[in-house]
Amino acid sequence: MSTFMHSWPRPPHALPHARLNEPPNGARVCVAGLVLVRQRPGTANGVIFLxxxxxxxxxxxxxxxxxxxxxxxxxxxxxxxxxxxxxQRESGVVQIIAEVIEDISPMLDELARPPADNALESERAGC
Structure with a gap:
């Protein structure tokens, strides 16, 4: 296989959504992100779209x-x-058929916390 075929992050590393055009159809990938939409149409026989x-x-x-x-x-x-x-790529549409789903919501709380160094400096400054 060419170097190009190995150039995207493999699970468990998340692939940025903008790079989903790089792996071949059928490749096993990992993505992460905020949930914008959850859909469970009545006609979808129990399938959920995220x-x-x-x-x-x-x-x-x-x-x-x-x-x-x-x-x-x-x-x-x-x-x-x-x-x-x-x-999976079909007619120009890219989608991922989920195998493993992990809730990484607690990581969002970490984004709101100041880095440890900033917290120490703030403490020293009396903030």
């Missing part, structure tokens, strides 16, 4: 019934998810 966003773009995620049952809590309540699954 839309995740990171700083580079959005990803469409398909969650089959069995995967939803296994990762229900993350799918239903996660604000930020990491999804590992199979990349």
């Amino acid at each position: 839309t995740l966003e990171d700083e580079t773009g959005i990803s469409n995620i398909i969650v089959w019934r069995k995967v939803h049952e296994r990762f229900r809590r993350a799918v239903v309540s996660g604000r930020c998810l990491r999804v590992t699954g199979k990349l």
Whole structure:
């Protein structure tokens, strides 16, 4: 295989959404992002569609019934998810067929905290 074929981050490392055009169709990838949309159409036979966003773009995620049952809590309540699954391209549409779904919402709380160095400096300054 060429070097190009190995140039994207592999699971468990998350691939930025803007780079989803790099892996070949069917590759196993991992993406992470904020949950923008959860859809469970009545006509979809238990399939859930998620839309995740990171700083580079959005990803469409398909969650089959069995995967939803296994990762229900993350799918239903996660604000930020990491999804590992199979990349699928059809008619110019890119989506990921979810295999593993992790709720990484607690990481959002870390973003609001000042770095340890800044906290020490603030403490010394009497803030």
